[in-house]
Amino acid sequence: MKTRIAILGYGNLGRGVEAAIAQNDDLELAAVFTRRDPASLKLHTPGVPAVSASELAAWKDRVDVLILCGGSATDLPVQTPLCASMFNVVDSYDTHKKIPQHFAAVDAAAKAAGTVGLISCGWDPGLFSLARVYAGAVLPQGKDETFWGRGVSQGHSDAIRRIEGVVDAREYTVPVQAAVDAVRRGEQPELTVRDKHLRECYVVAAEGADKARIEREIKTMPYYFDEYDTSVSFISAEELARDHAGLPHGGSVLRGGVTGFDREHKQTIEFSLKLDSNPEFTGSVLAACARAVHRLQQAGQSGCKTILDLPPALLSPLSPEELRAHCL
C-alpha cells in the first residue's frame, strides 16, 4: 500500500514535491491544496484533484502525510501547528532562530492529535543540519563552517525588488573559494561574514531610474548586503529572463578537527551539494521525509520531530535487510 501524500501550496516547492513523488514507487499524490481558486491550478500528475485549503479537514482519512509548501515568514508558523492537529505533517521551516518556538507549537498540536510533525527538513535546515551533527559528534575538537552557493537567494532577490526603481532582480550568494579551500585543508581559519561569501546582484532598473542610488541602496542595506562584498550589474529584462531563469543552489558543510593524544592529526569532513534546482531538491528531501514520518506514526510515535530524530533507514524505500546487504 502506497503512502498517500498531499501538498499544501502549489508554488515552486509544491511542484518540486509533486515531481519527487512521481519518482518514488511507494508514494502517491492524493491531492494538492491551495488558497487560490483550485480551478486555476494546472497539476502535472494525471487524476489528482486540486482542492481548496478550506476543505482540508474533510481529507483527514484520505491522506497519510501532508507536506506544507508555504513560506517560513508567515505561512508555516500558523499552518504547521494547525494542520498537525489533523494530519501527519512535514515542513521546511527555515527561520533558524525561531525553530525552538515553532517546534513547541507543532509538538503540542501533534501530541494532542496523535500525529507526527516533522519540521525544518529541507537541505539547510535539513541535510546540512545532519552533516553538522554527525561531524560534531565524531570530531568534538573542531570547528565547522557552512558555505552556501553559488546559488540564488530568494530572500535577497526579494529585498532588492523592494527598492524604488527596481523592476526585477536576482541575487547569487557565492562562497569565497579561498575560504573554502582553507577550511578544506583543515586550517580552521577565523572567518568573518565578508570572508566567506560574496553577493552578486543582477538588477533590471525602471526606465530613467537612478542607478547609482539603487546600487548604493543595495550595497548599504543592513543585514542583507552591508556586511558583504557586493557587486551590482544592471541588465535588461530580456537578459534576466534568458540568463537567470533557473534556481540553482548548493553549498558545503565542512568540519576540520584534530585527533590523537597530542591533537596531532587533522581530520576533515565535508558534505556538499550542487543543485540545478533548489526547489526540486528540497521537494525531494521532503518526500523522503514524508515516508519516514508515516512509518514513525505507524510505529506508534507522535509529536514534533526533526530530521535529527529520524533513524536514517526510515527515509529509504529499501527494507532494513536490503539496506544492510547493499548500502552498509
Next chain:
Amino acid sequence: MKTRIAILGYGNLGRGVEAAIAQNDDLELAAVFTRRDPASLKLHTPGVPAVSASELAAWKDRVDVLILCGGSATDLPVQTPLCASMFNVVDSYDTHKKIPQHFAAVDAAAKAAGTVGLISCGWDPGLFSLARVYAGAVLPQGKDETFWGRGVSQGHSDAIRRIEGVVDAREYTVPVQAAVDAVRRGEQPELTVRDKHLRECYVVAAEGADKARIEREIKTMPYYFDEYDTSVSFISAEELARDHAGLPHGGSVLRGGVTGFDREHKQTIEFSLKLDSNPEFTGSVLAACARAVHRLQQAGQSGCKTILDLPPALLSPLSPEELRAHCL
C-alpha cells in the same frame, strides 16, 4: 554520570578509541582488555587498568559499552556475539558481504541478554553508509559511486608482505581524479574497477630478492591487484619508515541524480573525508556510537543495530534542545 567505556584489543584502533574518549567529557575509559599479557600494555590514560580478556565477565557491571577493536577476518565474528551476551557492544566489522550473517549472530545474542549491539560503524561501513542511504532516499533516480583514498590499505599492504622476498610494504589506494570529476559533474559515467582507483605500492625487498618476480606477483595477484593499474616502487627500509609511517585515508561518496518531471535537472550530493589518521578517525566514530548505544539501551531497546538505525541526535553530546537551537 559519564558513560563507562571499555576497549577490547589494544592495537592502532584501540588506541584511536582511547584518544577519542579523552576528547569527550561525557565518556570515560573504564578498562582495556587484551588477549596479550596485560602487563605488556602501556596505556595512555592515567589510572585505567589493562585487564586480561579472560576476565571480561567480571566487569559486566562496571562497563556501559564495550568497544571491540579486533579484526573482521577472525576476531569480530566470534567476539561480538560473545561479548553482546554480557555487554552493550560496538564494532567496526567491515567484511561487507558477510554483514547480514554477523548481524543475525549479534542480534540473537543481544536480544537474549537485553543488550544493544551496534555493528559495522566506522567510516566505511559507517559514515559512508549513511551518505549512501540519505543520498539514495533523496535522489531515487541516480547512481552513487564510492571512491577510497588516497590512503593506506592495510589489507593490500599485508597481501604484499606475504610474497616471498618482501620484507615490508605499504599500499596506497588512489582514486582516479578524472573519474571523481566526472561523477562530481553529475555525468553518471559507467566506471570499471580500473577506471576508479589506482594502486601504488612501496616495497622493501630482501637482499638479493628477485624484484621483477615480486613486481609480477603483486600486479597479477587476483582480486587485490589484477583488476587495477598498479605501480610498484622498491625503496629501502629507512625510506619506508621515514616517508610512509602514517596511516592517512579518506574518500568520497558521490551521488548524481536527476529531478523534475522531465528529469531535466542534475543534482549532486557529495560526502568526503580527508584523514591524517584512519585508526584515530575510526576510533572517534566508534566513541560517538558508544554514546548512542548506551542511550538506546537506557531507552529500553535491545538487539543488533547499525548506524542506519540510530537517530542522529543520539550520537551527539548535545541535548535535543541544544541541537535544535544551534545545529539545525
